[in-house]
Amino acid sequence: MRAITQKTFGGPEVLELTGDAPRPVPGPTQVLVRVRATSVNPVELFVRSGAFPLLGEPPFVLGWDVSGVVEEADPGVHRFAVGDEVYGLPYFPAAAGANAEYVVAPARQLARKPAGISHEEAAALPLVGLTAWHALAEIAQVQPGQRVLVHGAGGGLGHVAVQIAKHLGAEVVGTASAGKHAFLRGLGADRLIDYRTEDYAQVLRDEPVDVVLETLGGGNAERSFGVLRPGGLLVTAVERLSTTLPQLAAAAGVRFAAVGVEPDAAGLAELTALVEAGRLKVHVQQAFPLEKLSDAHALLAAGGVQGKLAISV
Structure with a gap:
């Protein structure tokens, strides 16, 4: 072959x-x-x-x-x-x-x-869909009315996470370059921040979120702790093995979790249902x-x- x-x-x-x-x-x-x-x-x-x-x-x-x-x-x-x-x-x-x-x-x-x-x-x-499903539906257990921040919202994982968060009833905030904003609005994003011209930590300082899905690394998790409500949750897909982030989260009065992905027929069935219902593209x-x-x-x-x-x- x-x-x-x-x-x-x-x-x-x-x-x-x-x-x-x-x-x-x-x-x-x-x-x-x-x-x-x-x-x-x-x-x-x-x-x-x-x-x-x-x-x-x-x-x-x-x-x-x-x-x-x-x-x-x-x-x-x-x-x-x-x-x-x-x-x-x-x-x-x-x-x-x-x-x-x-x-x-x-x-x-x-x-x-x-x-x-x-x-x-x-x-x-599969990989991005299961990661987003595990992070938002299973780990964060996102509830209707919560606010979710998705970093890198226009990428592979991000654009799927935006749609899953919306399916779960969340208000979705995303960071992405301006050229992807129209695309993301079409997927249901409620608010978009151009990371090239805006500092999300300043924009959201007085409008904290309940959940952050961190997909970028490079110190972004630490900065994101500041935009969470007290007791809010940051889920990272890129710094799973960090030993310092849990300590920093505790000091900031928020929670930290890492998401891994694995073969999961049940999770795939959930994604299939969303696709066939027109809720996930x-x-x-x-x-x-x-x-x-x-x-x-x-x-x-x-x-x-x-x-x-x-x-x-």
Whole structure:
């Protein structure tokens, strides 16, 4: 099968197309998925470069988000049949090898692909969608009428989080460049702050929020403590291992939590229901063919992507 492999850490140029990668074989409880699309997330850039050696030393095949069609199924699998369209985030954070024509995955780590959207849109959803769902619906337990601040609201995680927060009944504030404001208003954002010209800490000083979803890092969590109501909650997707942030949060009279993401068929089912009800739209700025995966990595690294980048396989 075709797959994108890398033999060393480095920039996007280390991603190489091979046409003779071994096709995986499903084992007990597993299905073989003919991949129709995958997507690119920031974590893959860090793994590729070696900054976050999640998969150990190369060689390996990157990729987790997947949407495709079941081609084979173990006899013990009853959730899906050959020909079913499925999507998911298999094995994360272990290797899944989604940047390839075929992927093997446990059946209970997949869900039926949402009806009415493309494989590219479906593949753009699992990692960011599950992260946002875990953070806002499960950890923060956002309630109607609360105010939620989403940092990086125009990005992959951010634009999904805005919609999930709205679904949960929140008033949503987002930080994003001015060029993304119209897009975000269309997704339901109530108030937008241009981080290039405005200081959100000053803007929200007298209008505190109940929940902050922090997606940026670089000291942003510490500054965000100041815009929370007493007892409010900051959930970070980027500084999960910090030992100082919990202490700083306690000193500021607010709460701190980290969100991780994992394969979750129940969470995927929640996302599917939102998509099919028209309450959640996945925006794909651009779809690249598999052989141009390195171009997608370079574009994401350059910053400014609106929504997600997908890979057609």
